[in-house]
Amino acid sequence: MANIKQIAEAAGxxxxxxxxxxxxxxxxSESKRRAVEEAIERLQYSRNMNAVHLIKGITQTIGVVLPQIxxxxxxxxxxxxxxxxxxxxYQLMLCQTNYNLDEELKVLNMLRNKQIDGLIVCSRSISLNQMEAYTPYGPIVLCETLHNSTLSSVYLDHYTSFQKAIHYLWDKGYHDIGFTLYRHNSSNSLRRKQAYTDTLHALGGQPRKEWILMNQIGIGGGANLAKWFLQMNEKPSALLITGDDLAAGFLIAAHQNGLRVPEDxxxxxxxxxxxxxxxNITTIDTRLQEIGSRAFDIAYQQINGEHEGPVTEELSFRLIERGTV
Amino acid sequence: MANIKQIAEAAGxxxxxxxxxxxxxxxxSESKRRAVEEAIERLQYSRNMNAVHLIKGITQTIGVVLPQIxxxxxxxxxxxxxxxxxxxxYQLMLCQTNYNLDEELKVLNMLRNKQIDGLIVCSRSISLNQMEAYTPYGPIVLCETLHNSTLSSVYLDHYTSFQKAIHYLWDKGYHDIGFTLYRHNSSNSLRRKQAYTDTLHALGGQPRKEWILMNQIGIGGGANLAKWFLQMNEKPSALLITGDDLAAGFLIAAHQNGLRVPEDxxxxxxxxxxxxxxxNITTIDTRLQEIGSRAFDIAYQQINGEHEGPVTEELSFRLIERGTV
Structure with a gap:
């Protein structure tokens, strides 16, 4: 590795x-600074990038916070x-946090300590207030509905998507509607619950707490969802299932139990x-890949000084009509 | 950020x-070195981690090379x-390469440039020779069968797993066997092809090139696989499908086309x-999560000086009998 002395010699x-x-x-002086930077470039065959990052002040790395990969x-x-x-x-520093608060703080401190140039938060446990305190250290982009914050965000509004899905079911004659949620208190979950209550009230329907199932995830969760459904005395006629893999697991288990979809x-x-x-499952396209690529672009533009202040961007969802409604 | 002058003052x-x-x-002197290191620790509220990494010589980051996340x-x-x-x-530096050689080289150079402490290669395009040249810069762990290399590896042997699956089918009376491969020339694919030929020859069966389908991936590829199968005049009676999601897509498409599994x-x-x-798909458990965690452990132990030289570790697979054979 080229040490500071060799760089000094090469730069004169x-x-x-x-x-x-x-x-x-x-x-x-500007000329000496350039000479040093050029010497480091020239000696790059053995340079330590940590030294280069010290000089350039950037790492060409973006952190990504997510509970589970x-x-x-x-x-x-x-x-x-x-x-x-x-x-x-750019490189990605991927931080699987399992919703552990300490792990989320660790990544925020990586931003403060200049180990990453910016941060994308796919989902979080930490409060917005705590996160906003890190705004001075670099761009932070959240993937959830956000207003009046110093943080940037790109999202698809889950209030509106739930509202739209409930209207669609209602118009097709399904008035007894339940739904699944993975986390009780995530920002997206809270918006979905609110949309469920508001929309059914507005339509003259009946939101019912016993028609909400928590904590099921993945195709393997479908059997639990079917079991829960089969055991109920008063059953909903339609379900919003927040994840196509969970919906697929439910569909397969429903068929195995002799239920017809969408008739039953x-x-x-x-x-x-x-x-x-x-x-052939009717679904809401939540445009997750686009949310990811837009989140990167917003962070990248802020790193490069193209934006002052937070950016908020809402993508619109679409309902894809298939055979399960 | 604490600069060099502040550190000097704090350390005296x-x-x-x-x-x-x-x-x-x-x-x-050792006492002065310790004083400087302690001053940096004390000033950590504003330290630049790139400076710390210069001192410690480690980054607590492992790079992961993979074509697709x-x-x-x-x-x-x-x-x-x-x-x-x-x-x-440890943090993960995730490098999605799309099998692009330049991207793979870039990550190897991150190892040389001390931006990461070690590297796990899930799959690669680059030659072993090229990769071995980076051995002096830190631990590199591959997830493929490897012998007599300066690189470490942890793997499940795909020759043996194919051999075992073919024997299992043969014993159940299926003698006309085909299979799928995603990449033509990957190290794992070459071993699978060899096992197919060797095993069928040994059993007195007939390996047939027209019973190999390339380039299908994911549940969405299942329909193409079914189409290919339906169009053949002489059909195999059994298929090894390298990916349960692809097998699931095939199973669903097969049912839609009136094929019975395993009868047809x-x-x-x-x-x-x-x-x-x-x-309920019969499958080979390739223990991918364990391969990942063992690969990390090997790199981690080498970073911490617990191993000299390369480590080679083979995990054993198991065949899970279900309803599709």
Whole structure:
């Protein structure tokens, strides 16, 4: 590895001058600063990138906070982020947090400590207030509905998507509607619950707490969902299932139990996963890949000084009509 | 950010001494080195991690090379890697390469440039020779069968798994066997092709090139696989399908086309994905999460000096008997 002395020799300056450049000291002539930077470039065959990052002040790395990698919801988002990162010559620092607060703070501190240039938060446990305190250290982009914040966000509004899906079911004659949620108190879950209550009240329907099932996830959760449905005395006639893999698992279990879809139970899935296409499941396209790529672009533009202040961007969803309603 | 001058003041040494410590200069007394390191720790509220990494010589970051994130095969592996990384307080630098050689080289150079402490290669395009040249810069762990290399590896042997699956089909009376491959020339694909030919020859069967289908992937590829199968005049009686999601897509398309499984066509999937359980698909458990976590552990132990030289570790697969054979 080229050390500071070799750089000084190659640049024809003193070691102290190299130190000053490395530490962004103001009293260095422009010509000497350039000479040092060029020497480092020239010696790149053995340069330590940590030294280069000290000089440039950027790492060409974006952090991504997500609870879990191996889940279609998040892996679609990462796909979108990774695609744009590749095109922009950026690396991704992937931080699987399992919704652990300490892990989320650790990543925020990576931003403060200049180990990453910006941060994309796919989902979080930490409060917005806590996160906003890190705004001065670099761009932070959240993937959830957000207004009046110092943080940026790109999202699809889950209030509106639930509202639209309920209207669609209502118009098709399904008035007894239930739904699934993975987390009780996530920002997206709270908006979905609110939309459920508001929309059914507005339509003259009956929101019912016993028609909400929590904590089921993935295709493997479908059997639990079917069991829950079969055990109820008063059953809903339609379900919003927040994840096409869970909807697919339910559909398969429903068939195995002799239920007809949509005659006995209509379903709308979410996220437009490939399995929904294969099994002809009506779904809401939540555009996860695009949310990921837009989140990267917003962070990238802010790193490069193209935006002052937070950016808020809402993508519109679409309902894909297939055979389960 | 604490600059070199502040560190020097806090440590009670000269700026030149801090420089020497930062650059691993040999002529620094142990007490002064410790004073500088302690000053940096004390000033951590504003330290630049790139400076800390210069001092410590480690980044607590592992690079992961993989062609694609949003695919069950790789996301299961990442899950295993990420789980152990979280436990060991390591970050993951995720490099989605799309099998692009330049991207793979870029990550290898991150290892040389000390931006990462070690590297896990889930799948690659680059030659082993090219990769071995990077061995001096840090641990590199591949997830494929490897012998007599300076690189480490952890793998499940796909020659043996194909051999075992073919024997299983043969014993059940299926002698006309085909299979799918995603990539033509990957190390795993070459081993699978060899096992197919060798095993059928040994059994007195007939390996047939027209019974190999390339380039299909994911549940969406199942319809193409079914179409290919239906169009053949002489059809195999069984298929090894390298990916349970692809096998699931095939199973669904087969049912839609009035084919009975296993009566008209028996199938064995790979990877023991949740969808194989839900659809009762016979599969080979390729233990991808464990491969990921073991790969991390090997790299981690080498970073911490617990191993000299390359480590080779083979995991054993198991065949899970279900309803499609």
């Amino acid at each position: 300056v003193s070691v102290a001058t190299v130190s000053r450049v490395l530490n962004h000291h103001p009293y260095v 191996n889940h279609p919801y998040f892996s679609q988002m990462i796909e979108g982020i990774a695609h744009r990162a590749l095109e922009c010559n 139970i209509a379903i709308i899935g979410f996220d437009n996963q490939p399995i929904a296409d294969v099994l | 040494v000269s700026v030149a001494t801090v420089s020497r410590v930062l650059n691993h200069h040999p002529y620094v 949003n695919h069950p095969y790789f996301s299961q592996m990442i899950e295993g890697i990420a789980h152990r990384a979280l436990e060991c307080n 066509i028996a199938i064995i999937g790979f990877d023991n994905q949740p969808i194989a359980d839900v659809l």
